[in-house]
Amino acid sequence: MMLAISLSVAAMTIIVALRYLAVSGGFALLTRARFPGLYGGLDTQIRREIAWSLASAFLYGAPAGLLAWGWQNRGWTRVYSDVNDYPIWWLPVSILVYLALHDAWFYWTHRWMHRPKLFRIAHAVHHASRPPTAWAAMSFHPWEALTGAVVIPALVLAIPIHIAALGIVLAIMTLMGVTNHMGWEMFPRPLVEGRAGAWLITASHHQRHHQQYGCNYGLYFRFWDRLCGTDRGLGAFDRRRGAAARCGDSAGDRSGGPDPRAEEHEGVDRTVPHAQPGALS
Ligand SMILES: [Zn+2]
Numbered sequence: 104m105m106l107a108i109s110l111s112v113a114a115m116t117i118i119v120a121l122r123y124l125a126v127s128g129g130f131a132l133l134t135r136a137r138f139p140g141l142y143g144g145l146d147t148q149i150r151r152e153i154a155w156s157l158a159s160a161f162l163y164g165a166p167a168g169l170l171a172w173g174w175q176n177r178g179w180t181r182v183y184s185d186v187n188d189y190p191i192w193w194l195p196v197s198i199l200v201y202l203a204l205h206d207a208w209f210y211w212t213h214r215w216m217h218r219p220k221l222f223r224i225a226h227a228v229h230h231a232s233r234p235p236t237a238w239a240a241m242s243f244h245p246w247e248a249l250t251g252a253v254v255i256p257a258l259v260l261a262i263p264i265h266i267a268a269l270g271i272v273l274a275i276m277t278l279m280g281v282t283n284h285m286g287w288e289m290f291p292r293p294l295v296e297g298r299a300g301a302w303l304i305t306a307s308h309h310q311r312h313h314q315q316y317g318c319n320y321g322l323y324f325r326f327w328d329r330l331c332g333t334d335r336g337l338g339a340f341d342r343r344r345g346a347a348a349r350c351g352d353s354a355g356d357r358s359g360g361p362d363p364r365a366e367e368h369e370g371v372d373r374t375v376p377h378a379q380p381g382a383l384s
């Protein structure tokens with residue numbers, strides 16, 4: 104039994120790691136094609152992002168592997184494979200319920216990790232990417248990775264979901280985790296700045312979190328940020344060649360150490376060079 108669980112954990116870790124490398128790598132290539140040189144000068148940071156992300160892959164893979172074994176062998180989890188087990192309307196609704204609950208968990212744990220002491224312990228690693236790249240999707244300190252890794256396993260134990268719907272939730276999670284950090288907006292402007300964008304989070308929204316820290320904590324939806332007054336609107340991108348590295352240099356050192364701004368960032372607006380109007384594109 105222990106061997107089977109170990110194999111399941113190892114398999115899931117490899118799947119999570121390969122998924123990260125494929126999706127982040129794919130969007131990094133797309134970034135190079137669309138905005139050549141945007142990540143210029145960020146090689147050291149990118150290596151660090153990949154190392155933290157691969158460590159996170161184990162922390163995400165371990166509970167997932169254990170649950171996958173329990174689902175197959177012990178009937179754990181509420182994951183079902185016969186589409187007729189629940190009403191058909193539950194398929195799309197379950198996806199929304201999972202995303203909404205994940206979003207709520209993320210908002211509150213993320214906001215909590217921005218308290219100065221916790222920031223230094225758990226969240227500074229993620230913000231050491233200044234600015235983040237497509238490789239930063241899972242660049243978390245193990246403490247932060249743990250807070251993220253327990254969400255989906257907890258939900259599948261409590262709330263029924265079809266295996267395909269779960270696949271869609273995981274695909275959205277992966278896609279948004281990567282694209283929200285890649286330094287440019289892939290969704291059309293009418294969507295991002297229109298009615299849907301007022302409630303949905305894409306790269307433009309999360310970019311502002313990485314620029315200003317004390318705002319825009321959400322993951323998929325702007326609901327909690329808007330309700331709690333922490334939504335500061337959309338950020339801006341500087342897509343000029345090497346802009347990312349220039350921004351990083353001017354934002355301070357990128358050593359991964361505690362960010363001095365963490366001391367006073369709660370609720371405080373500030374701008375960094377690539378949020379200036381002249382850099383809008
Ligand atoms: Zn943060």
Ligand SMILES: [Zn+2]
Nearest residue numbers: 229284309313
């Ligand atoms: Zn981030």
